[in-house]
Amino acid sequence: MAPYESDDSTGATQADGELRDEMRAERRRKAARYVVPVAVVGVAAATIGLVPALADSGDPDLPKITAQELIDKIAKSDVQQLSGTVKISTDLGLPDLGGLESSLMSGAAQGGGGSSADPTSKLTELASGTHTLRVAADGPEKQKVSVLESGAEYSLIHNGTDVWGYDSKSNEVYHSTAADSGKAEQHETPATPKDFADEVLKSVDDTTSVTVDGTAQVAGRDAYRLVVKPKQSGTTVGAISIAVDAKTGTPLKFTLTPSSGGAAVVDAGYTQVSFAKPAASTFDFTPPKGAKVTEGDKAGKAGRADEGTGTDQGGKASKAPGHGSAKDLDKSGFDVLGKGWNSIAVLDTGSKGGVPTGSASGSGDLSGFLGSLGDPVSGKFGKGTVFSTRLINALITDDGKVYVGAVDKAALVKAADAG
Template structure:
């Protein structure tokens, strides 16, 4: 029998397309900001071959095993499938991430655009790592491949479909021009598990719930659940390699039930040293290459800053929401644990533009109306945008209340703050 040791720890038309793109500039920061960091994951095509019989282990011991894992070399094949309950935005979400436009500084290989596509649908990936300075993530489809590669301080992204490349040199902190290196993108179960375990605290229950076989390897199942009611998060399950402590599978369930919001895991994995060629890249002949510095300067010249991420929204990942987000100067956190709500003041202190104001095309307004519900209270009026994981209330006076909580909890928070 598999061990079942439970230990709780404190732990159609051009006009329509343009309208949808403009609408995406308004909805993406509400519906996707904080969802991407929390839900970009990998889905296994896993066939169960029977639960392995492994020695019993406590939740604390399993967490320590994850923390002590020193496996820095691996390669494998994974899939990503995310069901947030929102329409697929595709490149619209990416256009927001770049500042919302098709200006001269934009590149079809920009990592922020391509990696944001992982927030919906199903994708196949190849991943590889050789220590902290060499990583590669490739997104595969039937006609093209997109790769994000880091080798030392050099970061390359290449889209074979458009034959475009994006190049950045890191500044020593792992960042350049606001664009991610591969290791900063949570595209492995380990990265996702670390976010969740960082959030564990007094409002969290952590247990061991049996064993599993993942990508041909024996694993323990660690289950993390909020102990509070009112959260949209039902549970996280992490399958941990019994031998080396590496998370192999990650599944996120919503408290409302239904299929997994994120179901993440390797389909094939090898913990040997990857080939050095995995981390080298030379742009093919005829490739359009965009330098990060040039793109940034061009966007500044064009004045194409776009709406930008809501201040403090970068703190709304799994760790931020679960452990009490540390927002920016325009962000205040209400509540604690998994029920934490971030109150964010939007740039300029204004709410969503309306059709009546002439700022939003009819097609864009229709798109927004389809995603949001009008609400009112002591705070005045506003619109609630809903996903299966993160909900957000944007008031007409320019405040946003966002969290992995129910819409009713957001309205209550806004009323209490009025």
């Protein structure tokens, strides 16, 4: 079906710009926890979206709507209660890391006291393959996401001030409180098409084309198709398609295809959804008998005590690694180069020598192995290694800087040369 209307200019207001800046800052703060090579996995999973190619059943006949009207409909959507099943498929084109993936996730879990139930350690699992999730929400204080596995289940539950993570396979529990950790959403893993659609739409600016391209039916509900495309060249993002529920304005499906073509990088959507109030018991949780319980707040306080300022060799206070001196340094401690879809985040790790060294199992040097996964590059900046996926690419230079973005290798090298 032909597009209803093209609306390349979304008329962003100054308030919209400030909101986008805040969103980008938060996204980069999350990205800081996953510096390459984990950045290649974690950033893509945490900032872009995930899911499945679901067959649409027919093109329902709906009233015409403009792109701006559909964006407004999403923004005004106030669905507080829902439950359903989401299928997520992700194809970032990552190499087979064998047992290293588990080791990296175990390392990430150290921030939660080494618990396999720590939500942070689960992000990398959603960065590849196909997953089935059950989701439920009842207002801002009650949400639940369960990742269904073969013979096991991982659940993340937010109920009031409590945040629980439970891994049935290991019978381990992770617990923290929203009051102590700041915000419950710090522990939440994006799981629904709306999570991902919100991230994309807050970033829409004059570098973006937005159109309505027909209708679809997803999970038995009539929907409009909203298509978001970068106007810029050099980005790895080809197009993003969002199926928006015609009645509630809730995104039902999110599909991101790369500029290189081929299958979707991430494709997520409901296979079943209900907007009825979930049972109160859905959000109840008591640690099972014999389960190992890790209090995340206590584990995190020690880490937070070490953050912030340090001392240099002269004994003077210095800012934490990652601070920049450019005038466009944002609140998160990143320099941000470029604009829109060509934005590149720059982090100075303060660690010389390029690809980080370490051990996945307590012995041996990983630098050679990790280096073999990337492409060596050189330029005015010196030498470095580029780690590539079908979406997020990252350059680690030998002087300790990391350049990350949804851009091609040439753009990263150019940014490093300019920096």
